[in-house]
Amino acid sequence: MENKQELPILIAGGGIGGFATALCLCRQGRQVRLFEQAPEIKEIGAGIQIGPNAFYIFERLGLTAAVLAKASLPQTLKMMDGITGEEVTSIPLDDAFLKRFTHPYALIHRADLHRIFVDACAGLPGLEVITGVKVRGYTDLGDSVIVHSDQGDHTGSALIGADGLWSAVRSQLIGDGAPRVSGHIAYRAVLPTADVPEDLRSNSMTLWAGAKTHLVQYPLRNGELFNLVAVFHSDKYVEGWDTHGDPEELKFRFRDAAPPVKALLQKIDSWRMWVLCDRDPIKNWSSGNVTLLGDAAHPMLQYMAQGACMAMEDAVVLAEEMGRSDTSIADAFVRYQDRRYMRTGKVQMSARLYGEFYHAAGVNRELRNQFLQARTESQTLDSMAWLYNGI
Ligand SMILES: Cc1cc2nc3c(=O)[nH]c(=O)nc-3n(C[C@H](O)[C@H](O)[C@H](O)COP(=O)(O)OP(=O)(O)OC[C@H]3O[C@@H](n4cnc5c(N)ncnc54)[C@H](O)[C@@H]3O)c2cc1C
Known part of the structure; x- marks a missing residue:
């Protein structure tokens, strides 16, 4: 039986x-026991974008060099009209951007970013990682929490549900049912850059915005790999993720796309499919010694490219609040969520709006293009300051 002081x-x-x-x-010198349902610690997925706000976190954790060693730094963030093929807007990620936000905008393979955290944790004396354990629920006893899993019970001083979009901890803590199915589907693929037509290999994060569709392309791993994300609207799928996509459906959805978009889509035979879900923001995701973090607390659509960035920010704020000497765990959890819910809620809601914006059709599309083209570079940077200036 573990001593409650040392749980x-x-x-x-x-x-x-x-x-x-x-x-x-x-x-902070704490004992931590982490449960992962997968049989081994291995991240899947494709590329992710990390805004300058994430680099404030890497700086604090001493991980900036490790991230930069694996990341690609694009020269521009570009938006193209996915139907006419014309450029709508381009944000240079140059000295002015760096001066404004202190840190770069980066592209990284999700597996590489995950590995950086796993490696940083390796050898930490207080950490025990247990794989192949699916958390099913918990009992909060006030001064301790019992986690119930498919492999039996574990007792701890507190429980942090970082179990993603389909969080079992959230299901008990909040009880707000399944996430909201957005009706947007993402197909993702990573291919060797050598397979991409040379004229389409720019060092940019390029978004081709079409009617109810868009395609994102960018380089990964020093330009060796090329990341593609194709998104379209469909009510055909209700839930599920990481299953195989159907290239024929993609061809149909992008039938009106500009030739470069079609050329890129043709390069891929095998896509992974995600049914994109989110939730409305909530203000309270802690109860007693149990709290939520990352997608479990505030799942968002990917249109702001911020889900992982928000999870990392959460981690730092949570630890800051728990590290105070004058606090109980339950109070620290409340202060943590109070510091986070407005910022994460703003990203959740903005992501939905960006989705509408990227997928505008007809006159709305023309209005969007006109609006973005009329903005100066400094207006564009100003509009990002609330997010990219970090916590
Ligand atoms: C198409 C797409 C593109 C994206 N692009 C970006 C981007 O460019 N930038 C960005 O910042 N974010 C992006 N995101 C979002 C980002 O991937 C997520 O927000 C981020 O991974 C959330 O991290 P997390 O640790 O909270 O949850 P997850 O990454 O979902 O991790 C949860 C973990 O918990 C485990 N687990 C689940 N249930 C249990 C259980 N009951 N018991 C034990 N273990 C469990 C899972 O196996 C998993 O390992 C994108 C997402 C999608 C779908």
């Missing part, structure tokens, strides 16, 4: 959010 903090979920939290808490 570990339990974390459900070993994604980017779970490992970032484990790292922050173990560095």
